[in-house]
Amino acid sequence: MLGGQIEARLKALIREVIEEKGAWLVELEVLPDHVQLLVEVDPRFGIHKLVKAIKGRSFRVLRQEFQSLTSKLPTLWTHSSFVATVGGAPLEVVKRYVEKNQKNR
Numbered sequence: 799m800l801g802g803q804i805e806a807r808l809k810a811l812i813r814e815v816i817e818e819k820g821a822w823l824v825e826l827e828v829l830p831d832h833v834q835l836l837v838e839v840d841p842r843f844g845i846h847k848l849v850k851a852i853k854g855r856s857f858r859v860l861r862q863e864f865q866s867l868t869s870k871l872p873t874l875w876t877h878s879s880f881v882a883t884v885g886g887a888p889l890e891v892v893k894r895y896v897e898k899n900q901k902n903r
Contacts, residue, residue: 800828804864808833811856819848824889825896836896849879 800808805828816823816837825836835852839845853875860874861867867874884892 800830800833804860804867807863808856808860811859812852815852815855816848819843819851821848825893827896834896836892845881846879849881853879 808828809826812826812833812835813823820840820843822838823835824838825834827834837845837848839848857874
């Protein structure tokens, strides 16, 4: 479902929300059935708020702009998400890990 024009628009929406919330996008990967992000977020804001904002806006906008999504899917996102912190790991190490694991899917 998340390919072509939908993927391009989704990436733009994600970038918009991340910028508005004062976070920093490190990596973004859209796969056919899910999205993976590596972002730096102020802990006082909270990653859960960022994820909620991304899901909310992308759900509304994509369903308005792509009518096929309204007939094929009752909802675009599940209520679940997976979040992990990387603590003091160097950013380059985390990026390489994410890139390696994406290619092996």
